[in-house]
Amino acid sequence: MHEAVPIHIFQAIEPTAGALKLLDQQLARFFWGSTNERKRTHWISxxxxxxxxxxxxxxLSDQAGxxxxxxxxxxxxxxxxxxxxxxxxxxxxxxxxxxxxxxxxxxxxxxxVQGLEDLWLAGVTATIAMFTWRLLSNRIPVDSKLQWRKIELASKCQCCPRRPDTESLQHLFIQGDGAIRVWREFDGWFEGNSHPIGLNDTIPSRIEVWATRLQQPGRKHLSIALPYLIFWFLWAERNRSRNHGTQFKASNVIWQVITFVRNNMINGKLRPKHWRGVRLGLIIPNEAEAQRPMRLTMMNKWEPPDQPWLKHNTDGSFFEETGKAGGGVLIRDYTGRVLKAFALPLDAHSPLEAELLAMHHGLVMAAELAMPIWLETDAEQAVALVRGNHWGPAHIRQAMAFLALQKRRLTLRISFIHREGNKAADLLAKTGAEMSHSRIFVEQDLPRELSDIIRQEQMGIPNARAQTEERN
Structure with missing residues (x-):
């Protein structure tokens, strides 16, 4: 209880600017490890x-009304x-x-600052992440930084034994002889027409170039994590060389990066998906080979409703590049016969809103048929929202309100099906996104491709769904 007293005081009494400043100072001292006996440099405010x-x-707008x-x-x-x-x-x-x-x-x-957002999810250790954060914030005590802080010293970089230069962040991590050799080594792990690295790259731009090497999803992919590892082990080798009076060796940095990657493969922190598309300069350990994903195939079959229910398959499509959205609805009876199908453009601002609006328009048409409705869609999040009591993000509030009203008025059942089992509605939704107005189809005038999908589902032929499962 006594720990809550200061918080209660802040709720009851507005603290002064001086009190807030003192509180910030105490938090900063704790973060940087300062004590009454020993003060530490606060590298970042x-x-x-x-x-x-x-x-x-x-x-907010200054417009009246x-x-x-x-x-x-x-x-x-x-x-x-x-x-x-x-x-x-x-x-x-x-x-x-x-x-x-x-x-x-x-x-x-x-x-x-490029690279800071991905840093904390890149799969590196907390020590490496904290170091890189300071590096990208220009708070690493290289010689040029210490001179900027009015500390007099003669500067001589460790990474260029033949032609030593002033030690700066750009020189140590990008332009020095040691850095150039290390970057070239790991540049060879990537192929294709990616943007080349250059001597005039800044540290953030080098991270940005590296992240676009393979366009692989996931922030733990090696194309994201490698620059952070290279920066850390360049710094570690620089400190070893300076503190122990030994020669800076780029080969040590390369070996340490490879060892880190290999150890993370062995302990399972790096899985095959994390180095997909990379031409590794190391032998993949047997323990990592055993973790390669297995390909599984699942069958998705369209199930007809029981009489007198009607089955409504809906889908919404949203294309971020163009901002276009479309909805598709297919209504069938217990024999699989198409009673009605339609495609329409939607005024949606996200994939989720498109899915909900497609469901809404499907239920509007269902109300005209006066039959119990089985609504099926491949949008799992939309199904959870309509089934539950939550309203979701603010931009879908109107669609959710319409669906809440329709749930009260209709006899309704809602279920989820994988996209492979919802091909007909998916095709209608993509068609609707390219249309300027809605179009209703009956069984006699269905497009050939749509008719083939419906006939296959009516015959009970399943659609295959390929899935990758990671081994433990």
């Missing part, structure tokens, strides 16, 4: 530490009788109010 990760962190398009949207918003209003917060992903999203909106931002 506490204000900068508290910024978002992609800017360097660890962790509402714009007309907002008024129109409010007027068309469905009313749920007997329900209290549900506020939605557009600044957070889940639609719930958070202080973090509010602070992020009103705060002053600084330019994004």
């Amino acid at each position: 506490w204000e900068q530490i508290c910024l978002p990760t992609n800017e360097g962190v660890l962790v 509402l714009p007309q398009h907002i008024i129109d949207r409010i007027c068309t918003f469905p009313i749920l009788p007997g329900e209290s209003d549900v506020p939605r917060w557009t600044l957070s992903r889940r639609g719930e109010f958070t202080l973090a999203s509010t602070w992020n909106t009103i705060r002053s931002s600084i330019p994004i």
Whole structure:
């Protein structure tokens, strides 16, 4: 209880600016490891530490009245009788109010530093991540940095034994003889028409170039993690050379990076998917070979409804490149016969909203048939939202309100099916995204490709779904 007393005081009494400054100082001293007996250098200000990760962190209109398009949207918003209003917060992903999203909106931002956002999820150790954070923030005590802090010393880099130069971040990590050899070695692990590395690269741009080598998904892929490892072991070799009076060897750096990668393969932290597309300069350990994923095949079969139910398969498509969205709905009876199908363009702003709007339009058509409805879609998140009590992100609030009303009025069952079992609705949704107005199909005028899919499903022929399973 006594630990909560200071927090209660802050809630009851507004602290002074001086008190807040003292609190920040104590937090900064703890972070950098300062004590009363020993003061440590605060390489980065506490204000900068508290910024978002992609800017360097660890962790309204003046128009009077509402714009007309907002008024129109409010007027068309469905009313749920007997329900209290549900506020939605557009600044957070889940639609719930958070202080973090509010602070992020009103705060002053600084330019994004390339590499900082991926750093904490790249699969490197906490020590390497903290070092790279300081490096990208220009807070590493190389000679040029110490001279900038008014510390007088003669500078001589360790990485160029034949032609020593002033030690700076750019020289030690990019332009020095040792750095050039290390980068060239690991550059050979990647093939293709990727952007070449250059002597004039900055440290953030080198990370950016490396991250686009293979365009592989996942922040733990070697194309993302390798630059962080190279920076760390270049620094470690520099310190070994300076502190022990030995020669800087680029081969030591290369060996340490390869050893780190190999050990992480053995202990399972790096799996085959993390080096997919990389021409490794090492022999893959037997323990890592045993972890290669197995290919599994699953059969997805369209199931007809029981009489008198009708089966509605829906799908929504959203293309981020063009901003176009479309919906598709296919209504069939217990024999698999098509009663109605339609494709339409949608005013959606995300894949989830497109899926929900397609479900809504399908249920509008279902109401005309006055039959119990089995609604099936390949959007698992949409199914969970419609089944549950949550409203999801703020931008889907109108679609969710429409669906909440329809759930009250219809006899409804909702289920999920994998995309391979929802091919017909998927084809209709993609067609709708390219249309300027909706189109209704009956069984006699279905497109040939759509008709073939429906006939195959009506005959009970399953669709194969390939899946990769990681071995433990």
